[in-house]
Structure formats: structure tokens, C-alpha cells
Amino acid sequence: MAFRHPSRALRTLHHLSAQPPYRPISISRTPRIPQVSLKTPQRFPSMRSSHDSSKSSVDPTEVSHFNALASSWWDPYGPSRLLHLMNPLRHTFISRCLETTPPLSSSLPKKLRYLDIGCGGGIFAESAARLSRTESVTAIDPTPEVLKVAEGHKRRDPVLVQPGKLTYLNKGIEQLEQPKSEAEQYDIVTLFEVLEHVNAPAPFLEQILPHVKPGGWLVLSTIARTWTSWAVTNVLAEDVLGIVPKGTHEWRKYVNEGELREWFGKKGGWGSNGGMRTMGVVYVPGFGWKEVSGGEGWGNYFWGVRRDG
């Protein structure tokens, strides 16, 4: 897989014909016809398929991919710039989930425990750890090189090196020990720009859910699988503007907002009393990331779901 400046900020569809056999993405059981004609034969099996075992939720090619990104992760003008610019919006969205959702019977503590899954170089994990309302952040990523970058960067801030404040673990979610009590669960579990890199989203999410405390939130951001996201990222961002490094994303892995709602709705125990939140965002060159009402229907979006309790 050849790529110049890999980045997770936007996604590209590339070398479809050279891809290994097709990987499932649809989160619903109903096969769908994609809006973009692809070169390879299409098939949309359930995300519960046994295609990938749950032990390897993340594709090894993705891991090597982000290794190559490591050295430039914290360069504000490097290939990860779009991710850096997006980071404040993540907090905006989490604050909105916490502060403007009708409450449940159980309320969250004053100080919050975070679990950041797929933390990369630590852009979100560091910022979450600096917040005054944060008790601790545990951040995990299966890619060893970016974890080294994250550890190295953490040492540059005396606040972050305080014992127990920010802990990095070189693990996938499946290697993280399942919580035995509520005290080991997390108030906020985050999954930013990860879902679109996962081979089988449903088993992957199943691994995550036990870590969320009742009343706590699973917050993620990803990209809708639509013809606009394909056209914008593949044609515009990669070929025309050249701002998106090749090889970061695969459009077929994208998950739509409606699919998440449906999946969690069927699951039960999640999202009651208004506990499913969405925020569509779009990157406007020269202005940065902007919230766009309804943007989840055609591009990048944030999504949060609260565990009932």
C-alpha cells in the first residue's frame, strides 16, 4: 500500500481494485446499494459476520499505516492539522451531551474518568486530561509507534505527567481487561475517527460497551458513507486539492448515523430520555471545522449515546 502523508483527518478511497477481498461495513442487517459505483463486486453482509474475529478489530494494514504517521503527529502544520483543528469541537460536543441532555436517575460524578480508544498521538487524550473536570484519562491504541509519540509528547507538560492523570496503553480494546465493577467503568468513552478504520464495527462496539458506566457516554466521530463523502474525499481532497494523504481511509468502512441509531435502538439499555446526540461538521478551507445542521447525512459527524441507568 503506497501512501505519501498518511493522515486520519479525512478519508480516501483508493486502489479499490488492489484491495484484499472485500470487508464488511454495513452496520444494519439489510444489504444496501451504495450510491457510488465501485469497481469491485459489492456485497454488504451483516456486521455480525464472522469475517474478522473480534480479536483483531483493527486491520493490521491500518496499524502500519499510522506508524508512518507518527513523526509528524504533533506538527500543527503537518498532515494531522485537520485533526488538531477538529479537536476543540470534540469537547464542544461532549459538553453538549453532558450539559443539555435530559438527566437520568444516576448522575455523573464531579470529576470524570475518560477512556480514549484509538488515541493515536494523544491529541484528544492530552486535551481531555487538561480539563478541570477530568479525574483521569486512559488512552489506548494498538499502533506502537504513535503510542511512543504520545508518551514523548506527554512529557512536555507537567500537568499531564502527574501520576494517574493520563495513562497510555499499547492495546486494542479487546486486550483491555473487562471492568469488574462500576468503579472500573468510565464516565466518557471516546472513539474519535476510529470506526471508519474498523473491519467489523458491531463486534468492535460490543467490546467497548461494557466499559461505559451507567449514565456515562460513548462519544464517537466518524464519516457517513455517502456519495458526497466519497466525492469530496477522493476527488476533491486527494486529487484536486491534494490535502488528504493517500491510504488513510477506505470509504467502504464508513458507518452512517442512522445505522448507529438503529443498532443501539435494537440493542436496548442505551440512549433513552434523549440520550442519543448528533452533530454534523464540515471542514471549510480557510475557516476550519464548522458545525452544520444535518451534516451527519453527508459527511463528518459526531455521535454520542448514553448508557441508561
Added chain:
Amino acid sequence: MPPRLSLGAHRAVSRAQTVRARLYVRRFASGSAASPETYDVVCVGGGPAGLSLLTGLRASKITSSLKVALVEGQDLQKNRLPHDASLDTFSNRCSSLTPASVKNLQDIGAWSHANTARIQPYQEMQVWDGISDARISFDWDSIHTPLTLRKPTQPTTIAYMIENVNTTTTLLSRLSELGGVDIFSPTKVESINLGTDTPSLDLSSWPILTLSNGKTLAARLLVGADGANSPVRTFAGIHSRGFDYNRHGIVATVRLGGPGRGGPNHKIAYQRFLPTGPIAMLPLPGNLASLVWSITPQLAARLKSLSPNDFSAMVNAGFRLSATDLDYLHTLEAGQAEEVAWREKHTPVDERSIPMKVVDVQEGTTASFPLKMRHADTYIGERVALVGDAAHTIHPLAGQGLNQGQGDAASLTRVIERAVQTGQDIGSLLALEAYNAERYAENNAMLGVCDKLHRLYSVESGPLVGLRSLGLRAVDAMGPLKGFFMGRAAGGV
């Protein structure tokens, strides 16, 4: 990491002190010195911009948890304006605070601490061309047309004349009310270096300040509010470009023949553009006024050497006589008073459109300083932000220097607030770039306008004089356009 810059050499200290500072740096760099005390914000410079920033940070609920320090070479307490300061004397360092700056001072809770008896709001501005006499007058009543009636809520004040020492004392009072700032004053910064990378902590991107009291401070964000020759800017390797106008600004506190033509409740500011530079008379409480006269260094030196009587006469001539008359008067060694009196008899002027005559100059207030235009290439670096004169030095003709600094401080406060709310490292370029984006273009536009005005009015004859007069008269005739200019002067109200 070797020390990047020893400021000991930069300052006018004895050689022994310089050597001591360097030795200390070496010792620190080798890691044997005590570890520095860590701060979120270290502000170097306790002028109006730096104090406004710190007050804003302390007043905001979002940023009040930040650990902040101020380092100032002067003794801040000693330089405070006494509560019972006499209204007969005023400092010669005054500024014209725009309503936008005042609003910011209100927002951070400082304005109520101001010594209001020493602040003079003015409601009208008279500006005219010394060659053609083309004139523009500004007051909020003149800018509305039958279609744009003046709203009752609209302000009538164009700006507020205030001594700089009143502004800093106001901010210091608010700051001591808020508390929570470690103030090192009078304390000099002896050196700034980057920190070291140890196994436990990597401070190689953190500025470490060594102070004259022996303390060392590590700054997550180092703010340079340290003036036009900013050592912080030098440390950050940020260039400041510009030029000298080959002009000096003469300032003085003068006593006029009365409180002004509009009486004590309608004060007027005057500015006349002479080929040598603008001369301005800005109202202070009572019969006092603040003079700012931009002129060549040679003429400035001569004016300063005159007797108070002759100096007063020259100021009166500056608003009344022709450029030719003034050229002659500048050549005299003494006796200007008689010469001006004689010439005034033969020069008809409309006394209603010029300031009242200067009758006296407050002793010890006549001073001058070189005029410069400087603009830093950027206001930010890794863990560094520049505010006020450290970022830009402007021609004083529009009285915008201090206001720009206040705008910088307010903007940087907002940017730091946003960064804290979203968990960003407030010293990172990513967090700071919004500050640079917000302030650089705006300040650059103001620097450019004032520079162009200076150049435009330096021309004594030819088609430019006609054009600029035409422009001035046209603007004066058009209410809405004038309203736009006044809005800009008032700070974008």
C-alpha cells in the same frame, strides 16, 4: 539544550552582572540548579497591555485557575497615581481611550477603579489641513442625516483622555482586588532560555526566565508585553520591521485660557496637519490640555530649549499661523512670543475652530520621543505571544497605540479562554494562532492608515494638497461615511 539568548547582555547592566547571568545560565543548563517554578502564563511588562491581559485572565471564571506571574523592571507600587493627586497637574503621558477599550476595561471590572476626576471625555474632533485649511469635524451629532437619526442610546463621547499612569493604576487596583498574581516588581529578566529534557519531564520547548532576584520561572505561555524593544520578542526570534519617521513627538501638559469653546461639558480635540507633522491639542479636565506635536528632531530640540513663554507662543502659532510663518519662527533662537504676537495680528483665524490659546506650560512636562513604525512579523511563537508595543509601534497621530494594546489583551484573553475550555495547551501554536489571525490584520490596517496619513500630509504643494483637501471636504460632507470613520476611531463600535 544550549541557552538561546542571554538577556543580561541585552540590558544596560554592568559587565559583572552580565557575566553572573551567563554563569547562572550555564549552571542551569547543566541541570544542577533547582528546578524552575512552573507557571501557565508569565507576562513580562506591567504596562497597560500586560496588566489588562492579566486582569482579564484573573477576572474570567474560565481562566482564573491558571497560575500567572508578572515580571516588571519598574516598581509598580511606587509608580501608582496617588488617590489625592492634585487636579492642577497632569502627566504628559496621556492616551485617548476609545469606547471599545473602555468597554473592555468595564468587562474585566477595572473601569470602576479609575480616578474619574482625572479622565476627560471629549465629544468633538476638529481636524484640518495646515496648507489648504480643508477641514473635517467629527461629532456624533453631525453624522446622522434625516434618514439615519441618531439613536438616543448612541454614545456622544468620541474618546476619553486619560493619563497612562491612571490606566495602569486602575488595572493594578483591580488586579489586587482579584489577587492570585505572583508579581515580581521591581525585578528584571536577566535571561530567557529554553528548558531541558530530563527523563521525567521535557521542558525543551518551555521558556525559562532567570530573574534578577535569582528566581527561575518556567512558562507554559510567555507573554511579551515588554515594549518596543521587547526582549521576549528577541528571545522568540521574531523580527520586527519598519522604519523611523525622522520625527520626534513633543509632549507637554499645557494650561489654556479657558476650559474650551464648548465649555466643560462639550470638550473638543484639535489636530492640524502641518508639513512637518501633525500638531494636536487634546482636552484634559479644567483648563488643561495635552499637547502632541510631531516634528523633525532638530526642530524638536529647539522647541524644547525655549522658555515657557516662547514655547507657548510656538504652540499657539502651530494652530494659527501659516506653514511659511512657522518655518521662519523655527529659525529663531528666542523671542518667539513677540514675533508670534505680531504675526497673529495679520493672520485672520476663526477662533471658534481652533483651540484656546496656551497661557502656560506645566513645569517639567515638555519631553520628546522618536516616532517609529514597527510591526513584528508575527505575534506568536511556540509558547510565546506578543501584545502591545512589543508587537507594533504606531505613529501617534490617531492616538491608537494604547488602544491597540488593549485590543490585543482582550483578544488574547478570549483565545486563552477557548483553549482552556477545550483542554488545549495554551502555549501551543495551535491554540495561539487564532490570536494572531484576529489581531494581525486589524493592527496592520491601522498601522497602514496612520502611516499613509503621515505621508500624505507631509507634502507641502502640488496636486496632492488639492486632492487630500478635496477628500477631506468630501468626507466631511458625507455623514454616513464620516460615521464609519468615527466608528473605526472609536474602536469598531
